[in-house]
């Protein structure tokens with residue numbers, strides 16, 4: 001059994017759960033945990049992410065605890081995630097953090113260790129309006145993460161949320177067949193009543209989008225956004241910091257930009273900056289304040305945002321970001337209004 005003695009009480013706020021858009025003011029979120037990082041077993045989902053020096057590190061260390069195999073890397077991960085949590089809390093945002101996974105759950109769903117990637121909590125659930133939806137990820141290493149946040153999700157039922165779960169992904173690595181819908185939070189963008197779902201071929205699929213439309217009903221419109229398979233999620237190639245403005249890797253949309261955002265004001269980044277520096281994966285605090293990683297390669301993005309009257313906060317995040325997940329991947333909002 002996990003040690004729950006250190007677990008903070010799940011109920012931290014009485015405010016109503018609601019997410020109106022990507023750029024609504026962030027009041028409460030689930031943020032990634034700085035406590036543990038275990039490299040997932042190397043499956044197809046890993047191949048889509050691993051590249052360069054970090055890819056080699058992953059292949060050498062699948063199933064291993066990063067704190068043991070590379071203490072310096074782990075300390076960078078821990079301190080940068082903790083730094084972001086402290087910054088959010090100091091800014092008045094309520095931050096809830098995932099618990100440890102039980103050892104039995106670490107073997108879910110195939111009896112093998114698919115790692116601990118609770119440093120990035122974007123993918124196992126999504127909040128749309130007052131709907132809190134546990135998702136069925138395709139990526140094996142995201143399938144057990146929801147167990148680390150069950151108490152947080154269940155508590156939202158007492159705060160006006162409608163709490164649902166998508167039909168489970170089972171244990172097969174990947175199948176694009178009727179009934180097997182996948183969704184990962186990194187693919188889901190809430191642009192008011194318009195929802196965009198990224199489709200790289202490796203994460204969310206149209207069948208998942210179909211279920212989401214069914215579940216949300218006619219108040220929302222769910223559209224798929226095909227993206228280049230070199231990026232797992234839509235949030236690796238798109239950021240919507242305010243209605244009408246994007247940071248976008250335009251060349252990663254093989255069929256052109258999604259209609260809904262096509263004529264917005266675009267800050268365009270290339271594939272290298274999107275992939276290597278997660279240039280699109282920033283943390284929107286409200287429609288005029290945004291956190292961009294401190295990396296020099298992103299100075300251009302920060303400057304373009306400033307030109308559009310954003311206050312741009314820079315925090316170090318290179319260690320978590322090496323894994324292909326930066327600030328947006330680290331959090332899933334519970335209140336953004």
Ligand SMILES: NC(=[NH2+])NCCC[C@H](N)C(=O)O
Nearest residue numbers: 120122186233323324325329
């Ligand atoms: N929403 C995201 N882009 N999440 C990314 C989490 C990090 C992980 N490497 C992944 O690719 O899934």
